[in-house]
Amino acid sequence: MKAIEFENVSFSYEEGGAFAIKNLNFSVEEGEFVAILGHNGSGKSTLARLTNGLLEADGGIIRVFGEQLTDKNLFDIRKQVGIVFQNPDNQTVASIVEDDIAFGAENIALPREEIGRRIDFALKAVGMEEFRHATVSRLSGGQKQRIAIAGVLAVMPKVLILDESTAMLDPKGRREIIDVVTRLNREQGITVLLITHFMEEALRATRAIVMNRGEIVMQGTPDDIFERHEELLTYNLTLPLIGRICKELRAGGMPVQDTLDASSLAKEIAACVSKQSI
Amino acid sequence: MRIQAEHLSYTYNPGSPFSSAALKDVSLSVEEGEFFGIIGHTGSGKSTFVQHLNALLRVPTSLKKYRKKHKAPPSNTVLRVGEFDLTDKKTDFNALRSKVGMVMQYPEYQLFAETVFEDVAFGYKNFAPEKPTKEQVESAVRDALTIVGLNYDEVKEMSPFDLSGGQKRRVAIAGVIVTKPEILVLDEPAAGLDPLGKQEVMELLHRLHASWCKTIIIVSHDMDEIAENCTRVAVFSDGEVKYVLPPKELFRHAEELLALGLDVPLTAKICLALKEYGIRLECDFTTEDFLKKALALQGKGGSV
Numbered sequence: 001m002k003a004i005e006f007e008n009v010s011f012s013y014e015e016g017g018a019f020a021i022k023n024l025n026f027s028v029e030e031g032e033f034v035a036i037l038g039h040n041g042s043g044k045s046t047l048a049r050l051t052n053g054l055l056e057a058d059g060g061i062i063r064v065f066g067e068q069l070t071d072k073n074l075f076d077i078r079k080q081v082g083i084v085f086q087n088p089d090n091q092t093v094a095s096i097v098e099d100d101i102a103f104g105a106e107n108i109a110l111p112r113e114e115i116g117r118r119i120d121f122a123l124k125a126v127g128m129e130e131f132r133h134a135t136v137s138r139l140s141g142g143q144k145q146r147i148a149i150a151g152v153l154a155v156m157p158k159v160l161i162l163d164e165s166t167a168m169l170d171p172k173g174r175r176e177i178i179d180v181v182t183r184l185n186r187e188q189g190i191t192v193l194l195i196t197h198f199m200e201e202a203l204r205a206t207r208a209i210v211m212n213r214g215e216i217v218m219q220g221t222p223d224d225i226f227e228r229h230e231e232l233l234t235y236n237l238t239l240p241l242i243g244r245i246c247k248e249l250r251a252g253g254m255p256v257q258d259t260l261d262a263s264s265l266a267k268e269i270a271a272c273v274s275k276q277s278i
Numbered sequence: 279m280r281i282q283a284e285h286l287s288y289t290y291n292p293g294s295p296f297s298s299a300a301l302k303d304v305s306l307s308v309e310e311g312e313f314f315g316i317i318g319h320t321g322s323g324k325s326t327f328v329q330h331l332n333a334l335l336r337v338p339t340s341l342k343k344y345r346k347k348h349k350a351p352p353s354n355t356v357l358r359v360g361e362f363d364l365t366d367k368k369t370d371f372n373a374l375r376s377k378v379g380m381v382m383q384y385p386e387y388q389l390f391a392e393t394v395f396e397d398v399a400f401g402y403k404n405f406a407p408e409k410p411t412k413e414q415v416e417s418a419v420r421d422a423l424t425i426v427g428l429n430y431d432e433v434k435e436m437s438p439f440d441l442s443g444g445q446k447r448r449v450a451i452a453g454v455i456v457t458k459p460e461i462l463v464l465d466e467p468a469a470g471l472d473p474l475g476k477q478e479v480m481e482l483l484h485r486l487h488a489s490w491c492k493t494i495i496i497v498s499h500d501m502d503e504i505a506e507n508c509t510r511v512a513v514f515s516d517g518e519v520k521y522v523l524p525p526k527e528l529f530r531h532a533e534e535l536l537a538l539g540l541d542v543p544l545t546a547k548i549c550l551a552l553k554e555y556g557i558r559l560e561c562d563f564t565t566e567d568f569l570k571k572a573l574a575l576q577g578k579g580g581s582v
Contacts, residue, residue: 038472039472039475040471041443086470140320164470167470168469170319170320170499171499172320172539173320197472197473199473236473237472237474238474241502241565244565245545245548245565248565249569249572252569252573253573253576254572254573254576262544262547262548262550263547263551265548265551266557269552269557269572270557273557273576
């Protein structure tokens with residue numbers, strides 16, 4: 001089943017202005033983990049906001065689980081597509097963690113006991129059970145962002161969109177978020193769209209999409225995408241640092257395979273070195 | 279201007295149930311001309327420290343309120359920036375602030391004026407000793423926008439909010455450096471930008487270091503950025519300074535840094551992993567030097 005489907009969708013922020021999204025066709029299968037890459041202003045965030053109707057397309061059709069997005073079903077569709085934004089401080093509404101998580105679920109008028117159950121579920125999903133009664137403002141950035149995710153999860157969406165949700169976090173906070181999202185995708189089957197500037201984060205995805213000027217210009221597994229580094233550069237994107245190092249080593253005559261983490265690159269280098277010395 | 283801090287402590291909300299010690303007896307000097315890095319995880323005290331440098335946070339003895347409460351100045355605290363003594367309440371803090379520029383995290387959130395020109399001019403007018411002429415303001419703003427890599431005539435009349443993320447950040451930086459500070463402190467200058475934007479900001483900082491600002495201090499979580507750019511690095515942890523070393527020496531302690539919950543540059547991670555294969559690779563942890571040494575391993579059979 002297709003979770004999200006765009007058919008010839010266009011959008012511009014000003015009437016007659018440049019297209020932020022131009023005649024876009026793309027779809028995401030249920031259960032996929034898709035990374036969306038692109039430089040600032042390439043249309044990534046616009047795409048996210050169109051998907052749950054925060055922005056209305058100028059033309060084309062958007063379907064969520066087969067149902068066309070219209071004014072009438074907007075609120076039903078928002079229950080299915082949750083977005084977590086960049087700044088954790090802009091996404092909290094209550095002072096206590098459990099109240100904050102309940103906000104979305106309260107808004108869709110769920111019975112009280114159900115809300116309680118969903119808070120339990122959401123806290124567990126993001127690994128923050130012991131912070132149920134904590135004060136939101138005293139949490140770290142990564143913890144706040146996990147609470148923001150929990151608030152979205154309490155509505156039980158089938159699709160989770162992260163719009164540069166890790167950009168303002170430190171490396172530890174970033175890892176926390178990516179781990180939580182990966183787990184939600186693998187264990188709960190939640191479809192994930194991860195919009196990011198960190199090329200390393202895209203490596204977790206099953207598919208990567210590169211956007212440029214409102215259009216999809218590259219698509220494939222993260223490995224495929226990063227192999228086409230020359231092309232990436234033309235869209236103002238760079239390889240992850242480790243990719244650049246592999247490439248330079250090869251160019252210098254050390255035949256290492258492309259790899260994506262430090263310890264396997266060390267293994268590659270060690271293999272090349274020992275072969276030489278024998 | 280040299281920065282000299284000795285026995286500097288700072289507690290938020292002292293005497294209340296929320297009291298928390300952010301700096302504990304910190305001693306740290308930064309020499310004129312350095313490109314200095316400060317690292318440490320969230321809550322380690324690094325922001326509290328840099329906010330002291332232009333007196334956004336004040337040493338208690340420099341406050342009247344404190345003087346009233348405690349008759350004698352207590353401490354052995356020293357905090358000097360060039361000729362300014364920040365422990366003394368008679369210091370001209372306004373003059374200090376024009377010499378020590380501070381670029382906060384996400385400085386583009388602080389843009390406020392209707393045009394780029396007005397936004398950049400604000401800082402200049404604020405710090406000018408007497409009312410500057412129109413020509414003086416114009417030439418200062420032109421210089422500042424030019425050095426951050428923007429075309430003055432193109433952007434001066436634009437709303438700063440119509441610019442791209444990377445351009446906004448550069449306008450915000452221009453608004454700080456327009457007073458030509460000798461020391462420029464930046465908290466996460468490249469955070470949240472796309473890879474190209476990051477590269478442009480780092481190039482800008484080097485351009486400034488070579489021209490207007492003698493000393494640059496960056497607070498960063500990006501260890502690759504630190505390894506590539508800094509002359510020395512201070513590691514903050516739990517309100518204390520654990521190390522002050524050039525990156526070349528600091529990241530030899532990769533294991534200790536990882537134990538502190540900090541990241542290390544990718545090059546250091548690879549060197550650490552190579553040890554398990556009995557290969558010692560010594561480099562200064564910049565990508566360039568790493569590649570050179572790694573390639574030299576070939577043919578030497580394992581040790582450089």
